[in-house]
Amino acid sequence: MNTAVEVKNVTMKFNMSKEKIDSIKEYFVKLVKGNLLYTEFTALDSVSFDVKKGEVFGIVGLNGSGKSTLLKVVSGILKPSTGQAKVFGNISPLIELGAGFDPDLTARENIYLNGYVLGHTKKYIDEKFDSIVEFAELEEFLDVPIKNFSSGMVARLGFSIATIVKPDILIVDEILSVGDYKFQEKCEKRIKEMMAGGTTVIIVSHSITQIERLCNTVLWLEKGKMKMIGDTNEVCNAYRNGN
Numbered sequence: 001m002n003t004a005v006e007v008k009n010v011t012m013k014f015n016m017s018k019e020k021i022d023s024i025k026e027y028f029v030k031l032v033k034g035n036l037l038y039t040e041f042t043a044l045d046s047v048s049f050d051v052k053k054g055e056v057f058g059i060v061g062l063n064g065s066g067k068s069t070l071l072k073v074v075s076g077i078l079k080p081s082t083g084q085a086k087v088f089g090n091i092s093p094l095i096e097l098g099a100g101f102d103p104d105l106t107a108r109e110n111i112y113l114n115g116y117v118l119g120h121t122k123k124y125i126d127e128k129f130d131s132i133v134e135f136a137e138l139e140e141f142l143d144v145p146i147k148n149f150s151s152g153m154v155a156r157l158g159f160s161i162a163t164i165v166k167p168d169i170l171i172v173d174e175i176l177s178v179g180d181y182k183f184q185e186k187c188e189k190r191i192k193e194m195m196a197g198g199t200t201v202i203i204v205s206h207s208i209t210q211i212e213r214l215c216n217t218v219l220w221l222e223k224g225k226m227k228m229i230g231d232t233n234e235v236c237n238a239y240r241n242g243n
């Protein structure tokens with residue numbers, strides 16, 4: 001079997017409140033009367049594609065085009081309104097900065113917490129602990145609560161934990177872009193090593209040059225629809241030129 005991710009006809013609709021409601025009281029009055037008005041918003045519209053094993057698949061598109069929503073559907077965090085996303089192998093999603101971290105716990109405690117959430121034993125995390133910390137370059141901050149970390153530091157720790165395990169499929173949403181250029185280089189190097197080891201990567205980035213350096217195939221989303229999919233250079237050039 002050559003497919004890592006299979007997305008079939010995924011449509012995602014959200015309910016959005018149509019009117020401005022000024023108070024909780026007004027909200028409940030409307031709720032009880034049953035005249036709370038919603039409009040349906042289609043964040044993803046019939047999206048279908050396959051990602052092959054070992055491929056690095058990029059997703060580009062303007063703000064609000066549905067990229068993060070699509071990654072959440074692939075990771076199983078959101079259930080699509082219609083259609084389905086199938087994943088073959090274990091998946092390590094890095095979607096929201098700091099997701100899976102407890103801000104009040106220290107970096108050390110969060111490494112264990114995150115490791116347990118990912119299904120590892122204490123012994124396994126003990127073994128990997130030093131290399132996680134080393135890659136994140138956070139040796140001096142191990143006993144500092146995460147809430148006092150900068151966003152780049154949180155991203156380092158998240159990426160380091162998510163990739164120490166060598167997942168079959170790695171999903172990266174914009175996380176790399178908050179790291180400094182040195183850390184971005186390190187992340188790209190690790191992603192390339194993982195590719196060499198057969199890991200499939202799906203990456204969302206507003207840095208087109210980063211997408212061009214890393215990806216084999218790119219999907220361009222526009223207002224929830226697939227505008228173009230195919231060879232990285234072709235799609236990135238069209239996206240840059242806006243057609």
Ligand SMILES: Nc1ncnc2c1ncn2[C@@H]1O[C@H](COP(=O)(O)OP(=O)(O)OP(=O)(O)O)[C@@H](O)[C@H]1O
Binds near residue numbers: 015041068
């Ligand atoms: N839980 C939700 N409820 C309602 N609307 C949502 C929800 N999540 C996303 N949306 C809407 O879906 C659309 C797509 O959002 P999404 O976060 O997927 O965009 P994006 O392409 O990741 O944008 P960005 O480049 O800014 O990260 C947006 O209009 C957003 O407001």
Ligand SMILES: [Mg+2]
Binds near residue numbers: 067068069173174
């Ligand atoms: Mg997003």
